[in-house]
Amino acid sequence: xxxxxxxxxxxxxxxxxxxxxxxxxxxxxxxxxxxxxxxxxxxxxxxxxxxxxxxxxxxxxxxxxxxxxxxxxxxxxxxxxxxxxxxxxxxxxxxxxxxxxxxxxxxxxxxxxxxxxxxxxxxxxxxxxxxxxxxxxxxxxxxxxxxxxxxxxxxxxxxxx
Amino acid sequence: xxxxxxxxxxxxxxxxxxxxxxxxxxxxxxxxxxxxxxxxxxxxxxxxxxxxxxxxxxxxxxxxxxxxxxxxxxxxxxxxxxxxxxxxxxxxxxxxxxxxxxxxxxxxxxxxxxxxxxxxxxxxxxxxxxxxxxxxxxxxxxxxxxxxxxxxxxxxxxxxxxxxxxx
Amino acid sequence: xxxxxxxxxxxxxxxxxxxxxxxxxxxxxxxxxxxxxxxxxxxxxxxxxxxxxxxxxxxxxxxxxxxxxxxxxxxxxxxxxxxxxxxxxxxxxxxxxxxxxxxxxxxxxxxxxxxxxxxxxxxxxxxxxxxxxxxxxxxxxxxxxxxxxxxxxxxxxxxxxxxxxxxxxxxxxxxxxxxxxxxxxxxxxxxxxxxxxxxxxxxxxxxxxxxxxxxxxxxxxxxxxxxxxxxxxxxxxxxxxxxxxxxxxxxxxxxxxxxxxxxxxxxxxxxxxxxxxxxxxxxxxxxxxxxxxxxxxxxxxxxxxxxxxxxxxxxxxxxxxxxxxxxxxxxxxxxxxxxxxxxxxxxxxx
Numbered sequence: 001x002x003x004x005x006x007x008x009x010x011x012x013x014x015x016x017x018x019x020x021x022x023x024x025x026x027x028x029x030x031x032x033x034x035x036x037x038x039x040x041x042x043x044x045x046x047x048x049x050x051x052x053x054x055x056x057x058x059x060x061x062x063x064x065x066x067x068x069x070x071x072x073x074x075x076x077x078x079x080x081x082x083x084x085x086x087x088x089x090x091x092x093x094x095x096x097x098x099x100x101x102x103x104x105x106x107x108x109x110x111x112x113x114x115x116x117x118x119x120x121x122x123x124x125x126x127x128x129x130x131x132x133x134x135x136x137x138x139x140x141x142x143x144x145x146x147x148x149x150x151x152x153x154x155x156x157x158x159x160x161x
Numbered sequence: 162x163x164x165x166x167x168x169x170x171x172x173x174x175x176x177x178x179x180x181x182x183x184x185x186x187x188x189x190x191x192x193x194x195x196x197x198x199x200x201x202x203x204x205x206x207x208x209x210x211x212x213x214x215x216x217x218x219x220x221x222x223x224x225x226x227x228x229x230x231x232x233x234x235x236x237x238x239x240x241x242x243x244x245x246x247x248x249x250x251x252x253x254x255x256x257x258x259x260x261x262x263x264x265x266x267x268x269x270x271x272x273x274x275x276x277x278x279x280x281x282x283x284x285x286x287x288x289x290x291x292x293x294x295x296x297x298x299x300x301x302x303x304x305x306x307x308x309x310x311x312x313x314x315x316x317x318x319x320x321x322x323x324x325x326x327x328x
Numbered sequence: 329x330x331x332x333x334x335x336x337x338x339x340x341x342x343x344x345x346x347x348x349x350x351x352x353x354x355x356x357x358x359x360x361x362x363x364x365x366x367x368x369x370x371x372x373x374x375x376x377x378x379x380x381x382x383x384x385x386x387x388x389x390x391x392x393x394x395x396x397x398x399x400x401x402x403x404x405x406x407x408x409x410x411x412x413x414x415x416x417x418x419x420x421x422x423x424x425x426x427x428x429x430x431x432x433x434x435x436x437x438x439x440x441x442x443x444x445x446x447x448x449x450x451x452x453x454x455x456x457x458x459x460x461x462x463x464x465x466x467x468x469x470x471x472x473x474x475x476x477x478x479x480x481x482x483x484x485x486x487x488x489x490x491x492x493x494x495x496x497x498x499x500x501x502x503x504x505x506x507x508x509x510x511x512x513x514x515x516x517x518x519x520x521x522x523x524x525x526x527x528x529x530x531x532x533x534x535x536x537x538x539x540x541x542x543x544x545x546x547x548x549x550x551x552x553x554x555x556x557x558x559x560x561x562x563x564x565x566x567x568x569x570x571x572x573x574x575x576x577x578x579x580x581x582x583x584x585x586x587x588x589x590x591x592x593x594x595x596x597x598x599x600x601x602x603x604x605x606x607x608x609x610x611x612x613x614x615x616x617x618x619x620x621x622x623x624x625x626x627x628x629x630x631x632x633x634x635x636x637x638x639x640x641x642x643x644x645x646x647x648x649x650x651x652x653x654x655x656x657x658x659x660x661x662x663x664x665x666x667x668x669x670x671x672x673x674x675x676x677x678x
Binding site: 008009010011012014015016018019020022023026027029030031033034035036037038040042043044045046047048052064067068071074075078081082085086088089102103106109110113116117120124129130131 | 337341345349390391392393394395396397398399400401407411414415416418419421422423441442443444449450456469470471472473479482483486487489490493494497498500501502503504505506562567568571572573575576646647650651654655658659662665666669670672673676
Binding site for chain 2: 009062064065066068069070071072073075076077079080082083084086087105108111112115116118119120122123126127128
């Protein structure tokens with residue numbers, strides 16, 4: 001006899017298997033009925049009609065990596081909050097410890113969250129969270145027509161008014 | 162039924178772990194490692210440790226492995242760009258791994274096989290039980306772990322700051 | 329008895345799959361129709377009455393199209409990417425409670441595939457592995473646009489996942505359980521003397537706002553559709569995809585939209601609970617069916633909202649996106665968490 005908790009997770013297993021079956025089915029049918037006439041141009045990477053230059057798999061902006069690093073630390077802390085949240089308004093513990101339970105509970109987590117906030121604030125202050133802002137440079141153009149001409153025309157029309 | 166699932170999961174975990182080491186493409190290695198984590202999560206569920214199972218997936222598969230993928234893409238660890246490992250590093254690596262192996266074997270030799278009746282009791286692996294233990298008996302380690310996270314964050318910021326300046 | 333229960337489950341699983349795929353399929357038509365409405369056009373109206381067969385036509389077209397796998401792409405990962413994305417999109421609906429149990433005479437039928445008591449954590453876990461499909465697909469394409477799209481997508485998804493997690497925790501705090509069924513059932517009690525109106529939205533308005541923004545970002549929907557923003561990246565992470573694999577990517581997006589609408593309706597808008605549900609004196613089965621209708625109505629309303637936003641709000645810039653995620657939403661979500669805890673402590677010790 002399978003324990004009850006296992007049969008519950010069995011439902012999830014069925015869903016994963018069902019998802020895999022669906023994808024295999026769809027991809028399989030498409031494979032059977034679609035035409036297949038490859039040529040060199042079709043198989044080249046799409047770069048808006050140009051021949052691709054250089055390798056794609058190359059270094060990219062380090063900020064993506066830094067975001068992932070920070071995310072990892074936050075994620076671990078976040079996961080530790082889950083059991084606390086379940087227990088926070090837990091009737092059993094409330095009955096055992098009375099209202100002091102909820103005070104203990106909130107103090108514990110405020111300390112924990114305090115550290116989290118301190119970390120976030122530190123990262124913030126050090127500019128770790130700042131993404132590169134676009135820096136549009138205004139173009140300076142030397143006009144062929146001197147500005148004095150425009151001013152003269154403006155004056156001309158002002159007088160007419 | 163349980164037996165069959167256990168065997169399938171174990172085979173998946175072992176094959177996945179071996180594939181991590183033997184696949185030449187680093188991206189494949191990461192994906193096989195994710196597969197291994199899923200198999201291990203399945204084992205946790207068999208033991209009724211639900212919280213650990215999902216946390217294993219969230220933290221390892223969902224966060225650490227994403228970071229690994231980023232690193233592999235960032236450093237472009239392809240076959241062509243792989244730097245030859247110096248002989249000294251190889252020997253050091255072999256010795257370190259061997260020592261770890263000895264430690265693990267020693268640790269497992271000391272274990273006696275406990276009965277799993279307690280685990281099957283239904284409630285012990287659930288989140289609320291785990292929380293009750295975590296927030297009463299292990300409160301101090303829990304709070305200290307937050308300090309650890311803070312220091313890790315500061316470390317990450319310091320390292321990252323250096324990288325940002327370079328780029 | 330055992331076989332009857334098994335059959336019940338089978339029917340349920342098949343209908344949940346069918347419903348998610350069917351709704352996702354017709355969402356594509358609805359999106360085009362709404363787009364047409366907002367832009368004062370007619371929209372697709374050739375295939376069948378009012379274009380009702382348009383999704384079928386689209387599907388057949390995707391099946392019949394030639395598939396191109398670029399020569400330099402990593403073939404295995406190129407196929408794995410969209411498949412994984414689709415599988416992760418379908419996985420969440422296993423834990424969503426669709427309605428109150430049906431009474432079938434000798435047995436009751438739970439309208440939820442599986443009621444694990446870590447339901448919310450499971451949902452969070454599926455969200456956290458959802459990034460793989462895009463990342464693998466974009467990387468394997470060996471195309472610069474695809475890789476940039478994939479990077480943007482994964483960076484955006486992990487950033488918004490955090491704020492989403494904090495708002496989920498606030499829900500768990502007020503419910504005291506992670507089972508989705510418990511969360512929905514807790515909202516069936518009375519508020520202002522009306523049964524079935526004790527919705528979490530009244531307790532967690534800020535949490536809901538954070539959750540819905542994060543849901544938009546996790547689904548890569550406008551205004552967070554930078555990963556596939558056509559002005560800069562051609563097609564983003566699916567630039568190189570064609571035929572059914574492109575279909576899987578696009579279709580999974582609609583499945584994701586359906587699932588996140590269901591999550592929002594279930595977590596904040598009472599799920600299958602509707603006002604006056606117990607005052608009407610309905611039988612169990614009628615209650616169950618009406619509950620399902622109410623839930624579906626809420627879900628469809630959220631799907632409409634997704635589309636409404638898409639044709640209303642322009643896209644963010646990437647630095648604005650990161651600013652919103654890390655410097656606005658995460659601090660707000662933590663504040664929401666502390667405020668919830670504070671209020672609950674105050675209420676409990678009063």
